[in-house]
Amino acid sequence: MAISLIVDNPKRDLDGILLIAYHLLRQGVVVYITPMYQQGYELPMLAPEVVLSNYARLNNRDLLVNYSKAGIKVAVLDTEGGLLSEHGQNSPGKWVERFQSNGFDSIIDKYFLWGERLLDAFRESDNHCSKQFVVTGCPRYDMCISPWSRMLDYSEEGYVLVNTNFPIVNPAYSKSSKQEFNASLEIGYKETYVQALHKSFDELFLKYIQTLYLLAQSNSNILFVIRPHPFEDAEYYRKKFKLIANVKIDPFGNVLNQIHNAACIVHLNCSTAIESNLLSKVPISLEFLNNSTFLEHSALPSKISCPAQSYQDLNILIRDEKIREVKHNFDKTKQYIYPWFYKVDGQAAQRLASSLLSLLNESSSLQPKPNWLATMQGSRTNFSLLRYLQGFLALTLGTKITGALRCLITPSRKSKSIRLKDIQARIKKFAEVQNEPISFQAHYAKNPISKMPLTTIKLVPD
Known part of the structure; x- marks a missing residue:
């Protein structure tokens, strides 16, 4: 059998x-x-x-x-x-x-x-x-829990991991965002909801890229590893950041390896905030870019992340480990994670x-x-x-x-x-x-x- x-x-x-x-x-x-x-x-x-x-x-x-x-x-x-x-x-x-x-x-x-x-x-x-x-x-x-977490490893250490979450506007497996739109309808979402969601993705994608570009330029002494969503086209990021020496685009392997060796994680409404908490790495959410449509679609990542309420706030958080530790409570995040993810x-x-x-x-x-x-x-x-x-x-x-x-x-x-x-x-x-x-x-x-x-x-x- x-x-x-x-x-x-x-x-x-x-x-x-x-x-x-x-x-x-x-x-x-x-x-x-x-x-x-x-x-x-x-x-x-x-x-x-x-x-x-x-x-x-x-x-x-x-x-x-x-x-x-x-x-x-x-x-x-x-x-x-x-x-x-x-x-x-x-x-x-x-x-x-x-x-x-x-x-x-x-x-x-x-x-x-x-x-x-x-x-x-x-x-x-x-x-x-x-x-x-x-x-x-x-x-x-x-894989976030021992003994399995002992298998996690990555070639770099101490970097800022940037996880992206824009497969709708930067798809790897669909020919266009229109196909992604139709796929969302096939799931059963209402058309008005899908339209609002796609509009939010379009707007936030450009703002997110601009913020990351400025962040990397302003912190040339820090390595930024950008990890595209598994359903995103990584080539877009390679072209966009090819002139920034302290940015590495790496879509390969399990993201848990990259989280495991990172100093912290930067994201916007990305589910990897969960893995980050489970591996005791502070996830920093770009709340100054967020909007109500995104939050309605997926509110948990923001709830369990250390919020950056401005670009200046983001700069401070990626640079200062002690401030991250003061602002983020790993024990508190578990009360939000467990109802959705069971015992972990x-x-x-x-x-x-x-x-x-x-x-x-x-x-x-x-x-x-x-x-x-x-x-x-x-x-x-x-x-x-x-x-x-x-x-x-x-x-x-x-x-x-x-x-x-x-x-x-x-x-x-x-x-x-x-x-x-x-x-x-x-x-x-x-x-x-x-x-x-x-x-x-x-x-x-x-x-x-x-x-x-x-x-x-x-x-x-x-």
Whole structure:
């Protein structure tokens, strides 16, 4: 029996997913690590008993429906399921409303939640939902807690880390901000809300860049490491800051490594304020640039950050560690973090693995089997000639080859690729820091017909 874990963005999500895989391997479970873009073609070939999807939205609803019809038990851990707002379109109540109106309650077997606040919203809507929804926390935050935090490291030390958060106006994977606009509508946000949000992003993006440029010029003795959001185009920042010697643009790897070695973190409404607090690094929020639309969409980062109320204030905070320590209370921020992110105790992946194992062992009337037609259709319902062609090539050449060809056409997709050697090294490192040896085999899964390699990596316990 096997469980497939879907990976959206490796830079952000891979460590948490592999930590789940590590715990499952220790329980004797075969694990598939499946890239998001290839899941519709590969899961019908692999026919795992359980799939852990990275989200449940309208744009992947037919995928989840077809998995369920094929007898695959569907579980969801939303990659953006914790940083919600108190009110408005991004509030827990609205999440529940969209979840139910889109019919996901009849498709999903288990929905894993980051924190109690979202569970409370589901309970208010349906008192009988407790078995379907499980609060586990989010495994990527396990890396902030010992022993896993001992794995964090970075090539520099003592710099000011600047985290950006503007994928809507500077997208890496969409062709334009218009596509991002439509993607927001597909989530279920109202058009007026999306218009206001995009307008705010447009206005604040330019102000944020101007502030960073001036800040770096005024503090030439300080190294600034700019970390673009995983869904942003890093090239924009390279061009913008190419003449500033004390600025380094680094979009690579897990941001936790950069937070771990930083002196402090500068941001505007960025969720990395959470990781910063968990790693005892002061997050400085540029509140003098903030506005009500941004705050309504995501208020928590501001609440748990040291506020810079002016540019002068920002300069003082990045220069003086003692002032940062006086103004910021790490213990106080936890009362805001825990309701949304549960215990943050380093054991979210363990809780997820245990729940997935229980789901795997539940009896089922329909046993998943390889389905070549579903592969041809990419597990989608609507007809697409291009999708059928891609499905045919996946069956004959294997998705590893077709995926590489697709990356040539769309180079930005390459950053979402997963390498076998990275998977092996990371899981072995988990075992090392926990001082519990593990033995497993790792290889690219193969097409059952052509025996050609897929992009999914198969992990088999010895």
